[in-house]
Amino acid sequence: MRLATFLVAIGMLLMSFSSVFSEAAVMAWQQSGGTVGSERFSLKAGSVPGPSGTAGFTDKEANKLIEAWKGSAAYSMKGKLSLKAGNRQMEVEAAGIGGNFTDFTSILLDRGSMISEGSMERRDQVVVISDRLAEYLFGSTDVLGKEISIQNTKLRIIGIYRSEDSLMEWMTKGVKPEALLPSSMFTALSPESRVGTILLEASGDALLIGELEVNTTLRNLKLPMNEYKVAIGEKSFRLIQQLPRLLPALMGLIVLVLGLMWMRRVAGSTYSRMKSALQVGDSDEVMKRERPYMLKQVLAFIAIGVSTGGLVLLARFSPFIPAEFIPDRWIDLSFFRQKLFQHWQEQPPFFSQILPYQLMENRLNSYIPIVTTSGLLLGLPLFLLGIREWRMIALPLRDRFIRLFYCIAVCYLALGLALLLVGLPQFISPSLWITLFGFCLFAAAYPQPNRKDDYFEH
Numbered sequence: 001m002r003l004a005t006f007l008v009a010i011g012m013l014l015m016s017f018s019s020v021f022s023e024a025a026v027m028a029w030q031q032s033g034g035t036v037g038s039e040r041f042s043l044k045a046g047s048v049p050g051p052s053g054t055a056g057f058t059d060k061e062a063n064k065l066i067e068a069w070k071g072s073a074a075y076s077m078k079g080k081l082s083l084k085a086g087n088r089q090m091e092v093e094a095a096g097i098g099g100n101f102t103d104f105t106s107i108l109l110d111r112g113s114m115i116s117e118g119s120m121e122r123r124d125q126v127v128v129i130s131d132r133l134a135e136y137l138f139g140s141t142d143v144l145g146k147e148i149s150i151q152n153t154k155l156r157i158i159g160i161y162r163s164e165d166s167l168m169e170w171m172t173k174g175v176k177p178e179a180l181l182p183s184s185m186f187t188a189l190s191p192e193s194r195v196g197t198i199l200l201e202a203s204g205d206a207l208l209i210g211e212l213e214v215n216t217t218l219r220n221l222k223l224p225m226n227e228y229k230v231a232i233g234e235k236s237f238r239l240i241q242q243l244p245r246l247l248p249a250l251m252g253l254i255v256l257v258l259g260l261m262w263m264r265r266v267a268g269s270t271y272s273r274m275k276s277a278l279q280v281g282d283s284d285e286v287m288k289r290e291r292p293y294m295l296k297q298v299l300a301f302i303a304i305g306v307s308t309g310g311l312v313l314l315a316r317f318s319p320f321i322p323a324e325f326i327p328d329r330w331i332d333l334s335f336f337r338q339k340l341f342q343h344w345q346e347q348p349p350f351f352s353q354i355l356p357y358q359l360m361e362n363r364l365n366s367y368i369p370i371v372t373t374s375g376l377l378l379g380l381p382l383f384l385l386g387i388r389e390w391r392m393i394a395l396p397l398r399d400r401f402i403r404l405f406y407c408i409a410v411c412y413l414a415l416g417l418a419l420l421l422v423g424l425p426q427f428i429s430p431s432l433w434i435t436l437f438g439f440c441l442f443a444a445a446y447p448q449p450n451r452k453d454d455y456f457e458h
Contacts, residue, residue: 001390001393001395003389004386004387004389004390004393004395005386005390005403005407006386007382007383007385007386007389008382008383008386008387008390008403008404008407008440009386009407009410009411010379010382011378011379011380011381011382011383011384011385011386012379012383012407012408012411012436012440013379013407013410013411013414014374014375014378014379014382015247015375015379015380015383015436016411016412016415016436017371017374017375017379017415017418018244018247018371018372018374018375018376018379019244019245019247019248019372019375019432019436020244020415020419020428020432020433020436021371021415021418021419021424022243022244022367022368022371022372023244023245023428023429023432024419024424024425024428025364025367025368025424026240026241026244026364026368027424027425027428028423028424028425029240029364056077056194056195056196057075057194057195057198058187058194058195059077059096059098059183059184059186059187059195061195061223062075062098062099062183062195062198063098063099064221064223065198065217065218065221065223066098066099066198066200068217068220068221069200069201069217071200071201072099072100072103072104072200072201073099073100073198073199073200073201074097074098074099074100074101074103074104074198074199075097075098075099075183075195075197075198075199076095076096076097076098076101076183076195076196076197077095077096077183077186077187077190077193077194077195077196078093078094078095078096078177078193078196079093079094079186079190079193080092080093080094081094081150081151081179081189081190082150082151083129083133083137083148083149083150083179084137084148084149084150085137085138085146085147085148085149086137086138088136088137088138090133090136090137092133092177092178092179093176093177093178093179094177094178094179094180094181094186095177095179095180095181095186096180096181096182096183096184096185096186096187096190096193097115097120097180097181097182097183098120098182098183098184098195099117099120099198099199100117100201101114101115102114103201104199107128107161107180109128109159109160109161109162110131110141110160110161110162111141111144111159111160112128112144112157112158112159112160113158113159114128114159114180115128115158115159115180115181115182119182120182120183120184123182123184123185123188124182124185125153125154125155125156125185126155126156126157126158126181126182126185127148127155127156127157127158127179127180127181128157128158128159128160128161128179128180129143129148129157129159129160129161129178129179129180130160130161130162130163130177130178130179131160131161131162131163132163132178133163133178133179134157134160141160143157143160144157144158144159144160145157150189151189153185153188153189155181155185161180163176163178183195200214240364240368243368243369243372244368244372244432245315245432246372246376247372247375247376247379247380248314248315248432248435248436248439249315249316250376250380251311251315251380251435251436251439252311252312252314252315252316252435252439253315254439254443255307255308255311255312255315255439255442255443256308256312258308258442258443258446259304259305259307259308259309259312259442260308262304262308262446262447263301263304263305263308265447266297266300266301266304267301269297270293270294270297273290273293274286274290274294277289277290307438307442308442310438311434311435311438311439311442314431314434314435314438315435315439383440383443384443387400387443387444390444397444397445400444400445401441401444401445404440404441404444407440408437408440412433
């Protein structure tokens with residue numbers, strides 16, 4: 001019995017980790033700027049090395065492009081700057097931001113405000129710094145309105161944002177900037193800096209004509225089109241977002257099959273009993289005698305149907321497979337292996353200029369498939385094997401539920417603590433928890449098989 005319970009617990013933990021932890025990582029990616037939502041699309045126009053060998057755009061070139069763009073647009077440039085306050089000085093990663101930056105990235109401010117578009121246009125000498133940098137330079141985070149110096153240029157602090165260590169930090173190789181400046185100020189302080197990526201909001205039909213829109217704008221501005229790479233952000237978002245839901249989707253399919261079989265069994269047993277009773281007794285007397293049994297069976301049938309329908313609805317999702325992920329020959333298994341591990345093996349292009357969420361996206365593209373696979377290939381079979389062992393020893397349904405509730409509590413607390421420790425979002429979709437734990441309860445409650453040799457004699 002202990003082995004069966006252990007298998008159930010490990011299977012539940014792997015399944016929960018597979019979906020919940022992965023979805024929390026996706027949410028962190030969204031908060032870092034990786035999301036554009038299903039209601040709009042985003043295009044990334046990223047530079048590639050031109051004939052001169054220099055990658056990136058100047059601040060003027062970036063502004064020229066986004067001014068001609070019809071929707072929102074944003075960009076950033078990064079580099080190391082030496083910041084000074086009083087007798088303390090520190091060289092840190094800094095970023096100059098331009099355009100509608102807050103439309104694409106969510107930065108959690110502890111106090112103050114973000115750099116506005118007006119500040120960028122006016123070339124205001126302002127800066128937003130991390131709480132870690134504030135503690136080092138001033139010994140406190142209560143520094144709004146104070147000044148720091150960069151190359152003898154004084155900048156006023158208008159905001160403080162959080163910089164606690166988190167999964168996002170190590171997934172982006174620790175390149176999260178400690179200071180944010182208007183791009184115009186950053187260019188003045190670091191003239192050699194270049195913009196690595198420009199984010200462009202596009203229309204709802206961007207999947208069809210998004211690349212054409214960007215190319216048309218580039219052509220109208222007489223900018224070299226061969227120095228741009230165009231990628232549709234929504235495609236990448238949809239692909240990453242769906243992976244944590246693959247396991248719940250499979251659970252919904254299993255629940256649908258088990259539910260229909262269970263309902264058929266209830267209906268069949270009711271029919272057989274009533275048929276036998278009517279053959280040996282008066283119909284009125286039989287109906288009166290069997291009324292409680294009939295009511296119980298009808299309620300059970302409805303409950304099973306409602307539970308099955310509810311879990312299937314919670315688990316459903318629309319699969320999305322980009323065309324480039326479909327090989328010409330399905331028998332070529334090396335294609336899938338290469339797609340799974342390529343992001344672990346390759347260095348992201350323009351590493352020093354890429355945005356934090358783009359680095360995180362590269363990690364998620366390989367991290368989430370592996371975690372999802374662990375839940376599909378390890379967690380689910382172990383859980384189902386443990387449930388089967390419970391059936392083989394004829395463990396009462398009440399005892400199964402008691403053990404499951406203990407396992408559920410352990411999974412919930414363990415994952416909550418893990419998310420807290422690595423700084424991932426704590427709020428996970430309730431439907432995901434209900435799907436995971438509802439499937440476990442449904443599978444445990446499924447009637448034991450009729451084969452007598454599946455049980456030990458007591």
